[in-house]
Amino acid sequence: MQEVDVQDAWIFINKIFPILNSSYPTVYTKEEFYKAAKIIKELNLTCFVQDMVILKIETSLRKSIIPKFWSHFKSPENIKPFYKFLKAIDSLYEDYSKLLEVINALDMLRNINNFDKPIMGEMNIKNSLKLMLKSTMFSQHHTSYDKVISYFYEEALLLEDMDSFSSKQCPICSLLDCSNCETLFLKANGKLIEMSLLGPLTDQALTDLIYYYINMHIQKTCKDNFDTSYIESFEKWLDRVIITWLKKIYCHSEVSDRSIADFDKKLRNYLYNTYTKIRINQLFNIIIEYPDSLAALEDIKICLPKTDLKQYLIKKLQQAVETRLLHLGVSTSDVLTAYVAAIRSLRFLDPSGLLLEVITQPIHQYLRSREDTVRCVVSSLTEEGPNDLAEELVRGETVLCDENTIQDSDENWETWTPESSDHQPSKIPATKRSSDIISMLVNVYGSKELFVNEYRTLLADRLLCQYSCDTEKEIRYLELLKLRFGDSQLHYCEVMLKDIVDSKRINQHIKQDPNYKNQEIPISTMIVSAQFWPPFKEEKLELHPKLLTQFESFTKGFETLKGSRTLCWKNHLGIVDLEIELSSRTLSLSVSPVHATIMMHFQDSNRWTLNDLSKTMQVPPTVLRRKIGFWQSHGLLVENEQDIFLLKEETSEDNIVQDNIIIEDYESESAMASAQDQRDEELQTFWSYIVGMLMNLDTLSLERIHQMLKMFALQGSSVEYNIHELKIFLDKKVREHQLIHSNGLYKLPK
Structure with a gap:
């Protein structure tokens, strides 16, 4: 009897689980199923049957179903990736549905026989099937899969963003107003959700694709455009296109809300980071175009608190400043223009001034190394036309240096925030930072006297070189400067x-x-x-x-x-208005006294040698030759022989320059002594000390001379100089043959 029951059981087991014979379930009646379940329970074969079924499912997945799924990705290249993936999903879903019938039958058997042994750690055996499907699939991962699935979702994403195309042609099937491709796409995702494969199969591909798409959209939209704010439009685009598309993908998922929320948070963070990085990479151009680029700065200001990119901003902007601004190819005036724009832009980004201080520190050091910085600053302060520094001067704020204290404002104590710890430690306390541009330029040198002296020299040049100088304008500038400097x-x-x-x-x-x-x-x-x-x-x-x-x-x-006062004439300074009448033309010129003197001597004699004229005018021959070149360029003087010049009254038409007009002298040299000349004059006061030392001690080294001057000559003197300046001064004396330098020692010539 027992033997007959086992045979009956095996017949019924094969009928309800034909997968054990490598086939799929056939139609069976409810009575047949319950009869088989009763026999299996009586023979205590439930666990055995379950293990056999699971083993057969695993074998089928490993040897047949999954290899068939991956084989679709090896199909010919002329098949679109979109259709490759659709075909693979349909095939896999068909096989999964058949296995699901087996699992459902096994689940009924377990329920009838009250059997609750977990399968692969899962009490729900449907989850066990999904786990087996997932693990087997990724154990046989195909290399071309990532590329195909990326193309699949990329084409599907283009369907969602059809507004970005000029035509309404479907990017997949190339038909107009196509709705079939989107339906196929949504069905494929529904099947993946049902098999619990959507996340494992597509999450990384979806993330990479969307990141790429966001990046391309930002690059295309805001490239080299700084006068429009984009952050709000990007957020709307993300909601309208990307998030809406993701909701369609996950619409049948049990965890759709959580998945969409996770994606939304991750994608917004990526959007802010990507847009902020792009704007930071463009920040140098944005600063240069300030204030037209205020909208782009506003976006950076909004995004920076939402990202961790302040250090990235500092690094990138410092690199851009160093490579594009701080080199000899950029004029000092352009450096100052960029510096002023940087002050205003960075002050807008970070009102605390910390970011401004860190970024502009290299500019400070570079400006300090250029000799013409102070002159360029002072010239910009007092020049006509639209000018940033001139506008700052009109505001009339007081220049404050580091030693002066800026009082804290208690009016906005409710909005006070502590200084950010993202920046490097500041050497200047917050109470001593000035937001005034002119104050910052003065603080580069730490001395108002330097700027005042340069303005004094510049004013002297203008007054001496322009005899029709507008004194009212200069007085107006002076009053504005007095408000700044006192x-x-x-x-x-x-x-x-x-x-x-x-x-x-x-x-x-x-x-x-x-x-x-x-x-x-x-x-x-x-x-x-x-x-x-x-x-x-x-x-x-x-x-x-x-x-x-x-x-x-x-x-x-x-x-x-x-009465008691007299005049000391500066013969070499001034302007001489000449009218030169020649046989063929008349010239009206404004020249320097030395040029006028040359022509007056040629009026007395048509022929002069360079040495004779040099002795008469007491001008060195090399300088005199250069001055004579001015008259040669006008065709009035010719060098007939070496160092012999003749007045030429008649010239051909080709050599005649514009007649009867005032021609300015081509040399516009300053009438004031240069800073180096003034310094040499100060050092000249110590020349007698140096001569006395060398007369008593015969020879001295540079270090010894400097040390002795510090001990004796410089005590109580307002003039100070370092050993480098002393070496330049002594070397000049060597060139003038007033000193001899040999073996590192200086001595007087005998």
């Missing part, structure tokens, strides 16, 4: 401007003197107070006797007017 700092400049007004009055008074009238050469002088003006450039020049006579007559008139 009255005491600019007192000398007030005297200089007063000298200009007084000079006009004195000139008019002397010219009305009967003893001075009817002069052959009319002159107009600028009389300056020597102790208030910067040092003048010193050059030797002996004027023509006619001019010297005129100067003596003017001096007598001045002494008569001023």
Whole structure:
């Protein structure tokens, strides 16, 4: 009897589980199923049957179903990836459905026989099937799978973002107004969700694809466009296209809300990071185009708190500044323009000033190394036309240096926030940071006197080189500068401007003197107070006797007017208006005194040698030759022989420059002594000490001379200089043959 029951059981087992014979379930009645279940239970074969069924399912998955699934990815290249993946999913789902019938039958058997042994750790045997499917699939992962699935979802994503295309042609099947491809796509995702394969199979591919798509969309939309804010439109685009598309994919998923929420958080974070990085990489251009780029700065300001990119911003911007700004190929004025734009832009991004301080520190150091920085700053402050520094000057704020304290403002204590710890430690306390641009430029050097002295020199140049100088404009600038630097700092400049007004009055008074009238050469002088003006450039020049006579007559008139005061003439400074009448033309020129003196001597004699004229004018031959070159360029003088010059009154039409107009001198040299000349003059006061040392000690090294000067000559003196400056000074004396340098020692020539 027992033997018959076992045979009956095996017949019924094969009928309800034909997979044991490598086939799938056939139709069986409910009575047949319950009868088989009863026999299996009586024979205690439930566990055996379950193990046999699971083993057969695993074998079928490993040897048949999964290899067939991966085989679809080896199909010919002319088949679109979209259809490859659809075919693979349909085939897998068909096999999965058959296995699901087996699992359902096994689950019924377990329920009838009250059998609750877990399968692969799962009490729900449907989950066990999904686990077996998933583990077997990824154990046989095919290399071409990632590429196919990426193309599959990329084409599907293009379906969602059809608004970005000019035509409504389907990117998959190339038909107009196609709705079938999207239906197929959604069905395929529904099957993956049912098999619990959507996440494991597609999450990484979806993430990579969407990241790429976001990046491309941002790059395409905001490339080199800084005058529009995009962050809000990007957020709307993310919701309208990407998130909506993901909701369609996960619509049948039991965890759709959680999946979408996770994706939404991750994608928004990526959107902010990507957009912020792109804008940071463009930040140097954004700064240069300020204030037109204010919208882009606003986006960066919004995104920075949502990202961890402040250090990235500092690094990238410092690199851009170093490679694109801080080199010899960029003029100092352009560096200053970029610096001012950086101050305003970074102050907008970070009102605390910490970011500004860190970024601009290399610019400070570089500006300090350029000799013309102060002059460029002062020139920009007082030049006509739209100018950032001139606008700052008009605001009238006081220049504050590091030693001055900026008082804290208690009015906004409710909105006060502590300084960010993201930046490098600041050397300047928050109470001493100035947001004023001119103050920051002054703080580069830490001295207002340096800027005031440069303005004084610049003002002197303008007053001396432009006899029709607009004193009212200069007074207006001076008043604005006094608001910045203080009255005491600019007192000398007030005297200089007063000298200009007084000079006009004195000139008019002397010219009305009967003893001075009817002069052959009319002159107009600028009389300056020597102790208030910067040092003048010193050059030797002996004027023509006619001019010297005129100067003596003017001096007598001045002494008569001023009593105990007299005039010390600077023969090499000034402008001479000449009218030169030739046989074929007339020239009207404004030239320097040395050029005028040359022509006056050629008026006396048509032929001069370079040495004779040099001795007569007391001008070095090399300098004189350069000055004569000016008249050669106008065709008036020719060098007939070596160092012999002739006046040429008749010239061909090709050599004639524009007639009867004022031609400015091509040399626009400063009338004031350079900073190096002034420094040499200061050092010259110690030359007698150095000569005395060498007379007593014969030979001395550079270090010894410097040490002895510090001990004796520099005590109580306001002039200081380092050993490098001393070496430059002594080497100059060597070139002038006043010293001999040998074996590292200096000595006097015998």
